[in-house]
Amino acid sequence: MLKRIVNSEVRTCFMNNKGYLCLRDNALFSGLSMEFFRHICWAANKQHMRKGHILFQQGEAVDSVYVIKEGRFKLLRMTEDGNETILQIVGPGEMLGETALFRQDAIQVATAISLEEAKVCSIDRCTFEKVVKKEPDLALEIIRNLNDRLYHVWEQVSEANRQSTQEKILGLMIRLAREQGEACADGSRITIPLTQQEIAALVGASRVMVSQSIKELTAKNYLCREKRHYILKNRCF
Known part of the structure; x- marks a missing residue:
């Protein structure tokens, strides 16, 4: 009976229905086998957030990986002197928190606040780590994405230093x-x-x-x- 419920949940998740959050819409997960994806889909926590709500806060322990299905978030960092800096604006298909996979006792370096109504899938770190270890291609894709982000930030900083x-x-x-x-x-x-x-x-x-x-x-x-x-x-x- 439980197996039938799980399979039904996964089938529904694959349908193009805005009431559900499908991780397979994200390019990172497109190569996962059905077996692994069943476990992720069943374990994922699906959240519907209103504008202005906080997904996670700076300084909190990183315990989940987040995939944005709908809506946009600003990543806000508070400096020691009390000033706010928006590091990035992220939207559908983007992932947050994956850097925690490569650090022990990681904490959030920024606060994520929804700019509009949003839908998010979150996967606890332990479950996600197990999947990454069994799916080398997924690990490589995450590393590529992190490298792209780092290069993008480096370009922005370089340009900002010489611009009005x-x-x-x-x-x-x-x-x-x-x-x-x-x-x-x-x-x-x-x-x-x-x-x-x-x-x-x-x-x-x-x-x-x-x-x-x-x-x-x-x-x-x-x-x-x-x-x-x-x-x-x-x-x-």
Whole structure:
């Protein structure tokens, strides 16, 4: 009876139904055999989160790996002097917490806060480690992803060191338009509603500097504001 229930849960998970969270939608898991995937699907904790809810907090012990099914999160780090820095904005198909596989007694280096309604699958570290040990291809894919993230961060830091605040903001908007944008008449509407304080945290500048830079970019016809969203003009592409 239990086996039939488990198999039914897995079959339902494979269906294209928004009521369920299917880990197989993530490229990391696409190569897993059905047998291993059954165990993951049964063990995964499926969460539906509202905007502004915290998935995990900086300083907490890392006890799970998270896969985002729907929605977006900002990874926020609090510095010793009390300033906030947004490290990254992540969305569907991305994984959080996998770095814990390579460290003992790991803690979260940032806080993950939902920017909108979101659906997340979480897998406890022990279960995930067992799967990784039995699936070498999955381990290699995780290492590749971590390497890509590290290279991406290195590129951002290198560029930021030689850019003005205005250039940083324009670079951020171009990147967000590519990753989170939707086409509109004037260019690309960035679907994430961002406050000036959040932009300041993303580019490492003061809110006053960000406010001034956005005014200048708007005057130069690079940006415009539509209600709670920014539009990156066509001339930037």
